[in-house]
Amino acid sequence: MALSSLAASPARFQSDRIGLFKESVIREMTRLSFQFGAVNLAQGFPDFPAPTEVKAAAHKAIDDELNQYTVTWGAKPFREAICESYRRFYQIELDPDREVTVCCGATEGMIATLLALLNPGDEVVVFEPFYENYWPDSQLSGAVCRYVTLHAPDWTFDPNELHAAFNSRTRAIILNSPNNPTGKVFTQAELTLIGELAEEFDCLIITDEIYEHITFDGHTHVPPITLPGLRERCVLVNSLSKTFSVTGWRVGWVIAPPELSASIRKVHDFLTVGAAAPLQYAGITALQLPDSYFAQLASSYQAKRNHLMAILERAGFRCFKPYGAYYVMCDISAFGFANDLAMAKYMVEEVGIAAVPGSSFFSSPDAGANLIRFCFAKKPETLDAAGEKLLRLARI
Numbered sequence: 001m002a003l004s005s006l007a008a009s010p011a012r013f014q015s016d017r018i019g020l021f022k023e024s025v026i027r028e029m030t031r032l033s034f035q036f037g038a039v040n041l042a043q044g045f046p047d048f049p050a051p052t053e054v055k056a057a058a059h060k061a062i063d064d065e066l067n068q069y070t071v072t073w074g075a076k077p078f079r080e081a082i083c084e085s086y087r088r089f090y091q092i093e094l095d096p097d098r099e100v101t102v103c104c105g106a107t108e109g110m111i112a113t114l115l116a117l118l119n120p121g122d123e124v125v126v127f128e129p130f131y132e133n134y135w136p137d138s139q140l141s142g143a144v145c146r147y148v149t150l151h152a153p154d155w156t157f158d159p160n161e162l163h164a165a166f167n168s169r170t171r172a173i174i175l176n177s178p179n180n181p182t183g184k185v186f187t188q189a190e191l192t193l194i195g196e197l198a199e200e201f202d203c204l205i206i207t208d209e210i211y212e213h214i215t216f217d218g219h220t221h222v223p224p225i226t227l228p229g230l231r232e233r234c235v236l237v238n239s240l241s242k243t244f245s246v247t248g249w250r251v252g253w254v255i256a257p258p259e260l261s262a263s264i265r266k267v268h269d270f271l272t273v274g275a276a277a278p279l280q281y282a283g284i285t286a287l288q289l290p291d292s293y294f295a296q297l298a299s300s301y302q303a304k305r306n307h308l309m310a311i312l313e314r315a316g317f318r319c320f321k322p323y324g325a326y327y328v329m330c331d332i333s334a335f336g337f338a339n340d341l342a343m344a345k346y347m348v349e350e351v352g353i354a355a356v357p358g359s360s361f362f363s364s365p366d367a368g369a370n371l372i373r374f375c376f377a378k379k380p381e382t383l384d385a386a387g388e389k390l391l392r393l394a395r396i
């Protein structure tokens with residue numbers, strides 16, 4: 001009976017590859033926030049406007065009829081602007097024709113990279129907690145994740161533990177700095193150690209640098225590609241989304257040595273053909289904004305971090321102070337809920353705040369059961385509204 005009903009169910013057409021996939025918890029929390037009319041501090045996107053000149057450039061690009069496909073790896077002037085921005089911020093020279101591939105967001109950049117460069121059975125080292133896409137991306141590529149814990153409160157790792165995660169099957173380490181969800185900004189010493197391991201085990205360093213310009217309290221982002229000897233083994237994934245508050249535009253890029261870029265371009269071409277043409281042209285204006293824009297971005301996010309942390313601490317959360325990106329991880333042990341899922345559910349349904357349960361960032365749910373992530377890419381009034389609602393939590 002059970003067998004025949006399974007045989008009749010459309011579920012029989014599902015591929016084995018996605019058998020273990022779950023719905024994205026981050027995006028599910030956004031949906032729940034709409035359903036319950038909650039303040040959305042879950043999914044990481046700003047609720048304030050993108051820069052006026054960047055929006056105007058997008059309007060103009062559409063009016064100027066830049067509405068057809070660009071070359072699959074990205075409009076040349078946009079690739080040149082990307083290279084110019086790396087020259088400006090990190091003093092490195094990149095070849096726009098052979099080392100840059102424009103993608104539909106960093107999300108596509110990461111999956112295109114893994115599909116292009118990993119073989120089934122390869123291993124990928126991932127720091128945990130991690131941004132939820134890296135596991136499904138590895139899974140789709142047939143690769144196995146090896147996790148190395150970042151230890152609270154300051155999210156440091158044990159060099160011996162990191163070393164033990166590498167072996168002859170290791171093909172890559174995925175590094176996200178500034179880090180989502182912890183706010184850790186990896187130091188030059190940590191990156192050097194990672195580089196030494198990549199050399200010892202001859203593997204790639206795949207970096208997600210989407211929060212590169214959002215750092216606080218004097219911390220600065222160092223792209224591993226700029227460190228001595230690492231250029232040939234680094235694949236850098238980035239996007240316009242966070243730096244220019246345009247997460248819905250889906251315009252990102254991958255920087256890799258020419259041979260690797262050639263492979264990534266093939267996957268990208270067959271996956272998506274190309275990123276939105278007019279938005280690539282608007283990206284030129286974005287990347288050419290003056291230094292003051294980038295400084296102001298970081299200082300305004302630092303003020304938002306302080307604002308949200310004050311609110312959360314008043315409500316009884318123990319916050320782990322972030323030094324980059326735009327999230328605060330909090331310990332929820334003091335509230336006495338069964339776990340992070342129970343508290344996130346209660347908060348969205350009863351308190352009116354959506355946040356992301358910590359377990360979504362761990363390979364084993366137990367590891368994140370005492371954590372919850374809040375996003376502070378929000379207008380001050382949104383953060384204040386969240387503060388008002390949190391008073392209800394204080395009364396339970």
Ligand code: GLN
Pocket residue numbers: 026027042043044045107131180
């Ligand atoms: N990076 C953002 C987050 O962690 C958005 C994720 C997404 O939905 N693509 O919330």
